[in-house]
Amino acid sequence: MTADGAVDLHKIGVKFFAEQGNAVELVEFIPIFHRWIQTDALDDLLIDVADYSHVHAGPGTLLVADAGHYGFDETGRRRGMVYYSKHVLTGTLPERLAAVCRKVLLACQLLEQAPELQGRLKFDGNEVQIFSNDRLCAPNNEETFRAFEPALKEFLTKLYAGSGYSLNRETNSKERFCVTAKTSEPVRLDTLLGRLAA
Amino acid sequence: MMSWKERLIDRMPAELAREIDIYETQMALKRQGKVEDKLFAETRLRRGVYGQRYDNGQRHDGSTQRTLSFPCGDLTKGTETVWDAPGMQRIKIPFGGLTPDQMDVLADVAEEYSDGISHVTTRQDIQLHYIRIDDTPDLMRRLAAVSITTREACGNSVRNVTACPLSGVCSDEAFDVTPYAKACSRFLLGHPDVQDFGRKFKPAFSGCKHRACGLTTMHDLGFIARIRVENGVERRGFEMYVGGGLGAVPYQAKLFDEFVPEEEILPLSQAISRIYARHGEKKNRNRARIKFLVDKLGIDRFREMVLEERRGLPHNEAWTDYLKELPAYGEKPLKPATKLNSGARSTAFETWRASNVYRQKQPGYAVATATLPLGDITSWQMRQLADIARRYVGENVRTTVEQNILLRWVSEADLPALHGELERIGLGEAGAGTIMDITACPGTDTCKLGIASSRGLAAELGERLAAKYQQLDEAVKGLHIKISGCFNSCGQQHLADLGFYGVSRNVGGMTVPHFRVVLGGQWEENAGSYGVAIGVVPSKRVPDFVDRITEKYLTEREKGERFREFIERVGKRELKALVDELATVPPYELDRSYYSDWRDPREFTLSDIAKGECAGEVVSRIDFDLQGAERQYFEAQLQFEAGNHQKAGETAYSAMLAAAKGLIRTQYQDITDDADTIVREFRARFYDTELFHDKYAGGKFAHYLFGRHEDKERTFDTDKTRRLLEETQLFIEAAHACNARMIGQNAAAPMIANQEPASVARV
Structure with missing residues (x-):
């Protein structure tokens, strides 16, 4: 945290959960991610694919990039697409949250359209998980939440266009600082992307 | 915002904290172009910071070779190793011992700096992948705060000291080797005599001779616990082996001594290290492991040299200090011993118990x-x-x-509840130590040397075997499968009943991943014998081969015949025929699946293989010493800039002493840290002999050291300190030049055992 009590967080993760993710085997993402590398499908330096389909509730299939990692992941026993940054990000904290969110939303869209999956995978736009991957800057406690809340609100207000949302926090202090926001109305991914671009 | 360094300053052992600061300074110097690639590579390797596949910035994406344009541009962290490219961090876990607090920190650093996965290696280490080098100092600090070091986890040094994971609870052991493994690890860590090896050096401890335990015979240095009765008194010691190793050509270690008393294991290890450093191969990396030296000299001559060296070693209290703590040593169980009751239990539990639970020699306790x-x-x-x-x-x-990970001292009555807990977190699978529990090195997933996908194959085999595990015959369940991605044997395929290592074959102008089959290795008897290489099968046919060879074993084995004996009896010709039945690769047009590897759809290529870092870089001790002097000089500059003149002056003087000491050490291994001794020895060996003299400046630069050493009343005003810094720089430059001249003229006195101080020698 900075001297004025704000969170200067750069290692940010965002995850959108899969609606029908269980219909797809984790190893099915391996050729898709390799194809993304071949075709420069994402605006990142994409490096390699790591297969963790053998571990329980783990990173699933990981797409290793320079600035952060993408993955179709099973952490918390919930499947979804995640991106977490590993480098310093620019902008204010709400802007950083939006930038990370945009990256994962674009990846979600690409996966939904992947010909290999033939429409078997859809993501829930109305639920988003945000986590800090930096225990020094943002340990999982009430103080972090209070410091993080204004930026979070600003970001979620933009993402969900003022719709109400419920917020859940990870309570185990050993786990990463993590909040999950959910609105009651279904939202399309392109709608979310449009709002972030506005 | 507070940094990890500030946050953890009171929790890190001072020595570890200092080492990490030094490493961070070396990184800064590298970024400024003040450290050459080779030296920095070996420096980071000795902190466990290892290269990873594609870190040369090149990757084949299945259709074309691509350059990975990392943001760092031309900055490198070793020859052909891009600074920003993700790498691996190896973390030493001596004898595999972990505490829950350490596990918490390992989990955190894996999550924050890696990909959320900790990988347990075949040497009881833990590895994290996809690490940015800029994150490594903080990663190390967090580990240091729970007393874990990454020092010498890679590079040409003493690697993790392994030990039988059942030490202390095993029914067959002579005694618990844990405190000895711990003492060995502590003694050799950073020891001056292990800094000048041509390659890595791996020690192991085993509590008994006949089980697999510590796999001592495949190690550079192996100890097997023995008790000898002398005059009616039991005496602890070790059967000691040296010169084993796997790699492309596996060697069984040679017996060095049937019984080395406990008080002698550390001095003998030190003497062996000195002989290896002095006589081991340095130029040809493929012949630089100690196994080649032992083989070349013969074990008898090698033993003679070691014992002669041992006789001349300066006494060190650390050789035996730990023995005083032995009577008090012992693990404390958390809960009282309670036997498992005879109530009804689930099949899943009983299956798990059969393979994953070992009853300790202490009644009422088990290892899970x-x-x-x-x-x-x-x-x-x-x-x-x-x-x-x-x-x-x-x-x-x-x-x-x-x-795997063992939980020791489980009260037996807790086993069902413990199994339930392990199942809850996805770690309650049965099959530990069975055919399903496949060992694999990282292979092409992350290793620069990998030829074929060992992990992909292991995952595939594991899934297939798990699906039919309950139906497998007990004789098949008990077999071991081990897989390496190349011939370097990190997956220990030579010790398995069924071993495989990655190779490639050209088929119709295309490269096809294959695995060479190695059959009949012996895991027991501390890796008692190595398997026999039979032939190669395409990667995609390995599961079929496993089915066929296990089926053949079941149907054709003689009563009580073990797999190794079966392989020996059947013979290579017949086994080769079995392999050859699966050797055919269909044309690409008919079946493309053969032309890519398991769980990697890219068309197979060898173009991603790069220079490995297993062998480290051959950097002599003097190079490290002079680099240390450079680093201290850099720190002195920073202190000067911060206005701390006294500290700057002292650090600069210390830098000159470090450079002088480095030169002295090329002739006199046991030089101490005492400033008077260093200056006296330097004067006698390098000034009086004019070895240090510059062609034009003569002995001028040496006088900078002498002048500073003799000036006991030095003041630290700005001008004087600045001048001292300049003199320090010139002295270090002169030390580099002196070293270069000595190498050129081969003028450094050959290292001989137990050289005396120059002053004594002259008399």
Whole structure:
């Protein structure tokens, strides 16, 4: 945290959960991610694919990039697409949250359209998980939440266009600082992307 | 914002904290172009910071070779190794011993700097992948705060000291080798005599001779616990082996001594290290392991040299200090011993108990194995397992060379509840130590040397075997499968019943991944014998081969015949025929699947193989010493800039002493840190002999050291300190030049055993 009590967080993760993710085997993402590398499908330096389909509730299939990692992941026993940054990000904290969110939303869209999956995978736009991957800057406690809340609100207000949302926090202090926001109305991914671009 | 360094300053052992600061300074110097690639590569390797596949910035994407344009541009962290490219961090876990607090931190750093996976290696280490080098100092600090060091986890040094994970609880052991392994690890860590090896050096301890335990015969240095009765008194010692190793050509270690008393194991290890450093191969990396030296000299001559060296070693209290603590040593169970009651239990539990539970020699206690698929554990699982350990066994946790984690001292009555807890976190699978529990090195997933996908194959085989595990015959269940991605044998395929290592074959102008089959290795008897290489099968046919060879074993074995004996009896010709039945690769047009590897759809290529870092870089001790002097000089400059003139002056003087000491050490190995001694020896060996003299400046630069050393009343005003800094720089430059001249003229006196100080020698 900075001297004025704000969170200067750069290692940010965002995850959108899969609606029908269980219909797809984790190893099915391996050729898709390799194809993304071949075709420069994402605006990142994409490096390699790591297969963790053998571990329980783990990173699933990981797409290793320079600035952060993408993955179709099973952490918390919930499947979804995640991106977490590993480098310093620019902008204010709400802007950083939006930038990370945009990256994962674009990846979600690409996966939904992947010909290999033939429409078997859809993501829930109305639920988003945000986590800090930096225990020094943002340990999982009430103080972090209070410091993080204004930026979070600003970001979620933009993402969900003022719709109400419920917020859940990870309570185990050993786990990463993590909040999950959910609105009651279904939202399309392109709608979310449009709002972030506005 | 507070940094990890500030946050943890009071929790890190001072020595570890200082080492990490030094490493961070070396990184800064490298960024400024003040350290050459080779030296920095070996420096980071000795901190466990290892290269990873594609770190040369090149990757084949299945259709074309691509350049990975990392943001760092031309900055490198070793020859052909891009600074920003993700790398691997190896973390030493001596004898595999872990505490729950350490597990929590491992989980956190894996999550924050890696990909949320901790990988247990075949040497009881833990590895994290996809690490940015800029994150490594903080990663190391967080580990240091729970007393874990990464020092010498890679590079040409003493690697993790392994030990039988059942030490102390095993029914067959002579005695608990844990405190000896711990003492050996501590003694050799950073020891001056292990800094000048041509290659890595791996020690191992085993509590008994006949089980697999520590796999001592495949190690550079192996100890097997023995008790000898002398005059009616039991005496502890070790059967000691030297010169074993796997690699492309596996060697069985040679017996050095049937019984080395406990008080002699550390001095003998030191003497062996000196002989290896002095006489081991340095130029030809393929012949630089100690096994080649022992083979070349013969064990008898090697032994003679070691014992002669031993006789001349300056006494060191650390050789035996730890023995005083032995009577008090012992693990404390968290809970009282209670036998498992005879109530009804689930089939899943009984299946798990049959393979994953070992009854300790202490009645009422057991060891439970958490089976990690491919040695991988997620950060969430690691934290959960740490909490489970806290509830059931306290601090008694160990990693194994079979890439699992053991919980020791489980009260037997707790086993069903413990199994339930392990199932809850996805670590309750049965099959530890069976055919399903496959060992694999990282292979092409992350290793620069990998030829074929060892982990992909292991995952595929594991899934197939798990699906039919309950139906397998007990004789097949008990077999071991081990897989390496190349001939370097990190997956220990030579020790398995069924071993495989990655190779390639050209088929119709295309490269096809294959595995060479190695059959009949012996895991027991401390890796008693190595398997026989039979032939090669395409990667995609290996599962079929496993089915066929196990079927053949079941149908054709003689009564009580073990797999190794069966392989020996059937013979190579017949086995080769079995392999050859599967050797055919269909044309690309008919079946493309053969032309890519398991779980990697890219068309197979060897173009991603790069220069490995297993062999480290050959950097002599003097190079490290002079680099250390450079670093101190850099620190002195920073202190000067911060206005701390006294500190700057003292650090600069210390830098000159470090450079002088480095030169002295090329002639006199046991030079101390005492400034008077260093200056006296330097004067006698380098000034009086004019070895240090510059062609034009003569002995001028040496006088900078002498002048500073003799000036006891020095003041530290700005001008004087600045001048001292300039003199320090010139002195270090002169030391580099002197070293270069000595190398050129081969003028450095050859290192001989137990050289005396120059002053004594002259008399």
